[in-house]
Amino acid sequence: MAGPLVIAIPKGRILKEALPLLARAGVEPEAAFADEDSRALRFATNRPDIELIRVRAFDVATFVAHGAAQIGIVGSDVLMEFDYSELYAPVDLNIGHCRVSVAEPVALAASDDPRSWSHVRVATKYPSLTARHFAARGVQAECVKLNGAMEIAPVLGLADRIVDLVSSGRTLKENGLVEVEVIAEVSARLIVNRAAFKTRSAEIGPIVAGVRAAVERLGRAA
Incomplete structure (x- = not known):
C-alpha cells in the first residue's frame, strides 16, 4: 500500500500565501509547522493520508521531479531554471508575484x-x-x-x-x-510528479481540483 502523499512547501516568501490555499483545499499542517524555532522539516496534517515537507524553494522541484514528494508549490522561476520533464504544473496559484x-x-x-x-x-x-x-x-x-x-x-x-x-x-x-x-x-505554481499523477490520480486529483477552486474563489473575491 502506498504511503501518505507528500506535499513539498517552500520556505520563504511564498509560504504564507500558499497555506491559506491549501487550507481551503482541506489540507492544514499540524501546529508545530507554525513554530519558527522548529528545525523539523516533515510535518503531519489534519489528514492522515497527507504530509508536508518544508524545504528550500529550489529543492521543491527536485523533490517532486524525483518522486520523493508527489505534489509541490514553487515559483515559475524555479521551473524555468530546471525544466524538469517529470513535472506537471496544472495550477497557476496567482501568488508570489x-x-x-x-x-x-x-x-x-x-x-x-x-x-x-x-x-x-x-x-x-x-x-x-x-x-x-x-x-x-x-x-x-x-x-x-x-x-x-x-x-x-x-x-x-x-x-x-x-x-x-x-x-x-x-x-x-x-x-x-x-x-x-x-x-x-x-508566480507560484502547484506542481505534480507526472508518474504519481497517473498512478495515484484518485488521491492527487481532488487536491489539485481543491486548490484550483480555492484560487478561483479568491480571484472572484478580489
Whole structure:
C-alpha cells in the first residue's frame, strides 16, 4: 500500500500565501509547522493520508521531479531554471508575484543600452535560464553561479550585472543597482510528479481540483 502523499512547501516568501490555499483545499499542517524555532522539516496534517515537507524553494522541484514528494508549490522561476520533464504544473496559484530581471550599477546604466550587448558577465542563481535568455538574443552570457548576496557582485567586481528575482526593487536600490531588463514574470505554481499523477490520480486529483477552486474563489473575491 502506498504511503501518505507528500506535499513539498517552500520556505520563504511564498509560504504564507500558499497555506491559506491549501487550507481551503482541506489540507492544514499540524501546529508545530507554525513554530519558527522548529528545525523539523516533515510535518503531519489534519489528514492522515497527507504530509508536508518544508524545504528550500529550489529543492521543491527536485523533490517532486524525483518522486520523493508527489505534489509541490514553487515559483515559475524555479521551473524555468530546471525544466524538469517529470513535472506537471496544472495550477497557476496567482501568488508570489515578482520577476526575473537583469540589473546593473546605476552609473553603468546611465550610458548603457541592453540592445547593444554582445557579451555579458552575470552573477545569478539562474545560470540555465539566464544563458537561454541571452542566447535567444544572440548575446554570449558568462554566468557566475551564486546562491545569494547577488547584489554585492558588481560592487566587488565579480560580474558587471546580475540576474535575480525582483519584487519592489528596494534591495537593488539600496545596493546601487537598477533594473534594466525583465526576463520573465513569475508566480507560484502547484506542481505534480507526472508518474504519481497517473498512478495515484484518485488521491492527487481532488487536491489539485481543491486548490484550483480555492484560487478561483479568491480571484472572484478580489
